[in-house]
Amino acid sequence: MPISPNQGSTGGGTIVTITGTNLGGATAVHFGSKTATITANTPTSVTVISPSGSGTVPVTVTTPGGTSNPLSFFYVGAPFKSSISPVSGVTAGGNTVTINGTGLTTATTVSFGGVTATPTVVNDGQLTVAVPAGTGPGPVSVSVTTAGGTNNGLSYTYVDAPTIATLNPNSGPASGGTVVTITGTNLSSTQSVVFGATPAPFTVLSDTTVSVVTPPTPDGAPGPADVTVTTTGGSATLAGGFTYLAGPGI
Numbered sequence: 001m002p003i004s005p006n007q008g009s010t011g012g013g014t015i016v017t018i019t020g021t022n023l024g025g026a027t028a029v030h031f032g033s034k035t036a037t038i039t040a041n042t043p044t045s046v047t048v049i050s051p052s053g054s055g056t057v058p059v060t061v062t063t064p065g066g067t068s069n070p071l072s073f074f075y076v077g078a079p080f081k082s083s084i085s086p087v088s089g090v091t092a093g094g095n096t097v098t099i100n101g102t103g104l105t106t107a108t109t110v111s112f113g114g115v116t117a118t119p120t121v122v123n124d125g126q127l128t129v130a131v132p133a134g135t136g137p138g139p140v141s142v143s144v145t146t147a148g149g150t151n152n153g154l155s156y157t158y159v160d161a162p163t164i165a166t167l168n169p170n171s172g173p174a175s176g177g178t179v180v181t182i183t184g185t186n187l188s189s190t191q192s193v194v195f196g197a198t199p200a201p202f203t204v205l206s207d208t209t210v211s212v213v214t215p216p217t218p219d220g221a222p223g224p225a226d227v228t229v230t231t232t233g234g235s236a237t238l239a240g241g242f243t244y245l246a247g248p249g250i
Contacts, residue, residue: 003059007074007106009149012052018061018071019045025063031073032057076148079103084142088157088189088232093133097156099144100126106147112156113140134158137186137233159233162186164241167227171243176216180242182229183209189232195242196225214242222246 008014016036018029024043029036034057036048046061050073058070081101089095099110105124109116112132119129127144134140142154164184172178182193188207193200195215202212210229217225224240 003071003073005147006072007076007147008050009147010052010054010075010077011149012050014050014147015039015047016050016059016073017045017047018059020061020068022065023061023063023068026061027064028062030058030060030062076106076146077103078149079107079144079146079151081142081144081151081154084154084156086232087155088159089131090232090234091134091137091158091160092234093131093158095131096128097131098126098128099142099154101144101151103146103148104144107144108147109145111141111143111145119144131156136160159189159231160186161234162190162229162231162236164227164229164236164238167238167241170241171245172214173247174217174220174222174244175247176214178214180212180214181205181209182212182227184229184236186231186233187229190229191232192228192230194228194230214244217244 003018026041026046029048034051040047053075056074059073060070061068083100104127107119110119110129115132117129117132119127121127137158137160139155139157142156143152166183168181187210190204193202193212198215200212200215222244224243226239227241228237
């Protein structure tokens with residue numbers, strides 16, 4: 001006489017179907033010492049709403065013909081989430097985050113602001129999930145649903161990709177050392193600024209402005225260099241955005 005599912009929340013409320021024979025006219029279904037609410041009954045099945053409980057309890061069906069043999073039902077506590085990493089990413093989604101906590105073994109969905117994704121359970125204390133696309137930039141609540149219930153409390157921030165509008169000045173000596181102001185959008189989470197293939201030291205001044213000191217060219221040769229800004233929201237490149245100038249010669 002199978003029972004499906006055979007686990008549910010300690011708070012009760014799980015819809016459980018018990019199948020077998022001679023089940024018609026069921027008068028009671030017990031989960032341990034507690035009585036479940038019968039919602040449907042046929043000669044081969046009984047559907048109930050589980051009562052609250054804890055641990056592992058025997059489930060029996062009582063009909064006018066007697067009481068069945070017991071089946072085991074496992075109560076699962078609500079999950080607890082302790083951390084999420086990383087805490088932000090591109091609005092387009094697709095990056096993978098790790099959620100740590102307890103009671104995550106039976107996790108079925110992770111919701112990011114109401115948009116759900118299916119996680120991969122690593123163990124009872126950890127799961128990974130590919131972040132779904134967000135509806136726009138900004139923070140959203142993150143909830144995990146398991147057989148034991150749903151737990152909220154974490155936050156994830158969607159970040160739009162950066163843009164580069166101008167560099168001022170847009171040229172300087174091949175030896176580097178030019179202080180350049182980059183203007184654009186979504187620059188507050190800038191992680192790196194690269195001239196050609198060479199990283200440059202930078203300071204974020206605002207969401208629209210980054211100050212950077214140009215590095216020297218690798219071989220000292222003049223010419224245009226692509227400028228790439230990378231943030232938690234992605235990368236933006238201004239092709240030939242800065243021109244290295246040849247030094248004077250006598």
